[in-house]
Amino acid sequence: MIIVQLSKETIKRIKERSASVGSSYSKGACLNSEAVRRKNSKPEDPWLRPPFFRDIDRIIHSKAYSRYIDKTQVFYFIDNEHITHRSIHVQLVSKIARTIGRALGYNEDLIEASALGHDIGHTPFGHTGEKYLDVLCRKHGIGGFKHNIQSVRFLDKLEECDLTLQVLDSVLCHNGEVTDCCITPERNFSWEHFDKKLADAEAGSDPSPATFEGCIVRFADTIAYLGRDLQDAIEVGLIDESLDDLPEDLRKLMNNNASYRDINGLVIDSFCRDIIETSIDTDCIAFSDDVYSLVLELKKYNYKKIYENHRLHEQDYKLELMFDTVFDHYLLDLESENSSSLIYSDLIDSEAFQRSYIESLKPPEIIRDYIAGMTNSYFESVFKKIVLPERKFRDFG
Incomplete structure (x- = not known):
């Protein structure tokens, strides 16, 4: 396996340039050295990626x-x-x-x-x-x-x-x-x-x-x-x-x-x-x-x-209905523990998100986070899936 490493001379020159950038800041600028993280972890190579x-x-x-x-x-x-x-x-x-x-x-x-x-x-x-x-x-x-x-x-x-x-x-x-x-x-x-x-x-x-x-x-x-x-x-x-x-x-x-x-x-x-x-x-x-x-x-x-132009908002009543429908639908899924619901696969059971945070939420808070994260098109597709009957292929098999 090839691991590319920077030479000591290259690292020295990068550090010098990084220091020169910081020295040109105005009084009151937030310096890289003032950065604070919750985990207080020191990132590798701060001179390369501050x-x-x-x-x-x-x-x-x-x-x-x-x-x-x-x-x-x-x-x-x-x-x-x-x-x-x-x-x-x-x-x-x-x-x-x-x-x-x-x-x-x-x-x-x-x-x-x-x-x-x-x-x-x-x-x-x-x-x-x-x-x-x-x-x-x-x-x-x-x-x-x-x-x-x-x-x-x-x-x-x-x-x-x-x-x-x-x-x-x-x-x-x-x-x-x-x-x-x-x-x-x-x-x-x-x-x-x-x-x-x-x-x-x-x-x-x-x-x-x-x-x-x-x-x-x-x-x-x-x-x-x-x-x-x-x-x-x-x-x-x-x-x-x-x-x-x-x-x-x-x-x-x-x-x-x-x-x-x-x-x-x-x-x-x-x-x-x-x-x-x-x-x-x-x-x-x-x-x-x-x-x-x-x-x-x-x-x-x-x-x-x-x-505030009425032409921009003339279909908003439909959008309000969509939000009400989607919110109420997923609230029912959570209350009935419907694990086949999209809210489980997309959010609750997804490995991409922090389980400890999700487990600390009330059902309406979970739905809040789920809806807020949706794109326009995904929100529309979810609404259609909720309100339109699912068509079967040929028979009920």
Whole structure:
């Protein structure tokens, strides 16, 4: 068997380059040496694969990450291959956040891991699916449902990823739906503090990130969806491409004559430059007051024209029925201990997931995790299997 080893000279040069990267960080950047894991295990060759870089690998090799490919962002009943799915969204967040982080001198590995993992807990059918699963979770006495908390469950409990506290904290605190003007990190890297933040988030709070890198990812999440969702809405014909009713300040951002195809790039470039200019050599990550007003204006426009558009939600009653049906079906399977049910083979008896965690859950919590992990197409296939009669081949043999 051939085992490839690096020479001592190569290792020395890699270590020197790694040290030079760390020395170029800004004050307040999260250093690789500050990484904390629950198991306190020392990874091999940290100079070759630093801890946050290793977290990137663990996330992209997780089963939950592979399911991004068929989880839609906003438009879930549209057959159009050019609209954004979660797999694209998290890459956009990563790229935007790394652009800001590189300019400001923060840890890009921590930023990338946080960005790639931040939406892993999203349900099928986006925020609408999250809304219906939230109702069902409350109905069955297990609290509400929030995708950021579910992301932590998937990465820290269901799959044995053993990620760093800093990455899990960024995932928990990524809330891009809340638009901040300025965020100052907490800089507390204890598991006791993180577990309290997680419990507070389950109770309804909106915790702040522990690191500058986490703050950047939170801003990048907002930037990534505002322009891209507008571009997607035009792509599927929900908004006219002339954008005649676009607010005047946003028209100025587009130079009054730019094509709608340019708007996403202009939003990303303008907002990133503003954060970099406003945040450099400060103790926070922030928009300027003028650009923050523009962000709020664009968000208000998107809500009116896209997220609350009745055309987008005209079939939601069917989706609500689907969630109710699937949840109730698997609850009955668990109560009757129907071991032939898919929930056993896919989740409970699967060797891919931590049995000790699953055994600690109540039946509604097991179903919560099962549904939250489904892709759009798998959720639809499960629903059809539940409600449609199974056709036999020729006879009952």
